[in-house]
Amino acid sequence: MKILESTRVTPSPNSPIASADLSLPLTFFDLFWLKLPPVERLFFYPLNGLTLPRFNSEILPKLKQSLSLTLLHFLPLAGNLKWPSNSPKPIISYTPSDGVPLTVAQSDADFDLLSGNGVYEAVELHPLTPVLITSDDSASTIALQITLFPNTGFCVGIVAHHAVLDGKTTTMFIKSWAYICKQGNTENSSLPPELTPVLDRSVLRDPGGVDMLYLKTWFDSMGSDSDTDKKSLKILPNKGEAESLVRATVEITREDLKKLRESVLSKLPDTGKDLHLSTFVLTYAYIATCIVRSRGGNGDRDVAFGFAIDCRPRLDPPVPGNYFGSCNTMTGEFAKARDFLDENGFVFGAQKVSDLVKQVKEKGVLEGIETKLSLVLNIGVEFATKSLQLISVAGSPGFGVYGSDFGWGKPVKVVVVSIDKNGAVSLAESRDGSRGVEVGLALKIQEMEKFSSLFLAEF
Numbered sequence: 001m002k003i004l005e006s007t008r009v010t011p012s013p014n015s016p017i018a019s020a021d022l023s024l025p026l027t028f029f030d031l032f033w034l035k036l037p038p039v040e041r042l043f044f045y046p047l048n049g050l051t052l053p054r055f056n057s058e059i060l061p062k063l064k065q066s067l068s069l070t071l072l073h074f075l076p077l078a079g080n081l082k083w084p085s086n087s088p089k090p091i092i093s094y095t096p097s098d099g100v101p102l103t104v105a106q107s108d109a110d111f112d113l114l115s116g117n118g119v120y121e122a123v124e125l126h127p128l129t130p131v132l133i134t135s136d137d138s139a140s141t142i143a144l145q146i147t148l149f150p151n152t153g154f155c156v157g158i159v160a161h162h163a164v165l166d167g168k169t170t171t172m173f174i175k176s177w178a179y180i181c182k183q184g185n186t187e188n189s190s191l192p193p194e195l196t197p198v199l200d201r202s203v204l205r206d207p208g209g210v211d212m213l214y215l216k217t218w219f220d221s222m223g224s225d226s227d228t229d230k231k232s233l234k235i236l237p238n239k240g241e242a243e244s245l246v247r248a249t250v251e252i253t254r255e256d257l258k259k260l261r262e263s264v265l266s267k268l269p270d271t272g273k274d275l276h277l278s279t280f281v282l283t284y285a286y287i288a289t290c291i292v293r294s295r296g297g298n299g300d301r302d303v304a305f306g307f308a309i310d311c312r313p314r315l316d317p318p319v320p321g322n323y324f325g326s327c328n329t330m331t332g333e334f335a336k337a338r339d340f341l342d343e344n345g346f347v348f349g350a351q352k353v354s355d356l357v358k359q360v361k362e363k364g365v366l367e368g369i370e371t372k373l374s375l376v377l378n379i380g381v382e383f384a385t386k387s388l389q390l391i392s393v394a395g396s397p398g399f400g401v402y403g404s405d406f407g408w409g410k411p412v413k414v415v416v417v418s419i420d421k422n423g424a425v426s427l428a429e430s431r432d433g434s435r436g437v438e439v440g441l442a443l444k445i446q447e448m449e450k451f452s453s454l455f456l457a458e459f
């Protein structure tokens with residue numbers, strides 16, 4: 001890996017938008033993620049015979065110029081998290097000298113291997129992944145990396161501070177950048193309505209001091225009375241990271257989903273019809289079952305499974321789908337490994353995940369919102385002690401990541417790197433538009449081997 005350039009891309013200076021300060025308060029949804037590790041995503045673009053001269057003269061200038069134009073719409077991403085002394089909570093601050101940190105690199109790694117579905121070591125993706133810089137006083141909102149693979153293609157990497165943007169906004173930003181790049185970089189680049197971010201914070205109402213409650217939860221978790229520590233914007237290190245994981249991608253097709261649904265219904269002839277057997281529920285329950293079985297071992301082991309919910313359409317009044325920020329909450333459950341190891345483990349999982357989604361539909365997303373952060377922090381502590389098997393979810397088949405075409409074709413693969421640090425699997429839509437689901441995995445090698453032997457061999 002060779003670093004070719006470390007720079008900052010500023011919003012296009014020709015626009016008056018770039019010359020005004022901007023500040024956005026963090027909402028309670030944002031503050032939930034204040035110190036939680038960021039999400040890392042890579043988009044792989046194959047380009048046969050791509051040379052360094054072509055990369056430098058065509059690809060890179062177009063990507064940088066269009067990024068600069070895109071930032072006019074996403075100004076907070078050119079800024080930083082700050083905590084002014086007169087502010088009760090941190091803010092996102094943009095000033096005209098700010099810009100997005102961008103690393104340009106050249107890799108001699110195997111593009112086809114890293115962008116394929118097969119098994120490879122998780123650490124192989126780390127050199128392609130930008131690093132989010134955070135300190136006591138300041139935290140980057142995102143960082144980007146563009147990596148050339150001579151003769152084979154290039155990769156666009158983004159790391160996103162979850163207190164600034166969630167998966168929906170991150171993927172909307174990448175799609176907007178790709179859209180403007182593909183359009184040909186004219187000044188005044190406008191975005192279609194669904195990609196135009198809504199920065200207005202007044203569309204979201206705090207149910208009553210949840211923002212300050214989350215800050216207090218963060219303060220309490222730090223166990224320090226010093227003001228510097230309390231107001232530090234440093235992100236927490238990943239504590240539960242396992243060593244030497246391998247990655248692979250598996251796909252669940254519509255046909256597989258049909259079989260999974262039929263399998264649940266055949267085992268629950270009376271109650272099955274009341275379950276919410278969506279693509280998401282079936283996929284997550286099935287993958288969680290295979291992961292617990294791949295570890296095998298003691299049935300007494302605690303298993304926590306949980307996932308994020310996009311709150312935008314579920315708030316009253318609903319928040320626009322293109323609202324910029326973090327707008328999700330978590331739901332989840334505990335079980336014992338034996339529940340999944342059991343012959344009817346998948347049916348158990350489908351019932352539990354269905355119940356969780358149905359609860360959200362019935363009770364709304366704000367039910368129990370006050371205690372969500374402390375619950376998640378406690379699970380993190382247990383995960384770090386390795387006493388708990390945690391299976392969470394990053395991404396969503398609804399994000400449409402494969403629509404991100406910068407003008408050289410759609411990505412051949414999109415991966416979430418950070419699942420190798422937090423016990424998550426990643427979900428995306430099938431690349432071929434067939435409405436299947438692509439699932440990213442990061443497991444120990446023995447567990448990956450077991451997973452491969454189990455996956456879709458039985459339902």
Ligand SMILES: CC(C)(COP(=O)(O)OP(=O)(O)OC[C@H]1O[C@@H](n2cnc3c(N)ncnc32)[C@H](O)[C@@H]1OP(=O)(O)O)[C@@H](O)C(=O)NCCC(=O)NCCSC(=O)CC(=O)O
Nearest residue numbers: 039166167170278279280281308309310357393394395396
């Ligand atoms: C809570 C959920 C997981 C539940 O999903 P479900 O699919 O079970 O339930 P649902 O009500 O959303 O959808 C039920 C069915 O309706 C369909 N459906 C839903 N909305 C639709 C729409 N607008 N247009 C057409 N169809 C729609 C779904 O595809 C599904 O059908 P069918 O069964 O045919 O599919 C989801 O609603 C959700 O909020 N997903 C987003 C989660 C998220 O944002 N995760 C990322 C977190 S941030 C993160 O992790 C970081 C990062 O990614 O960077």
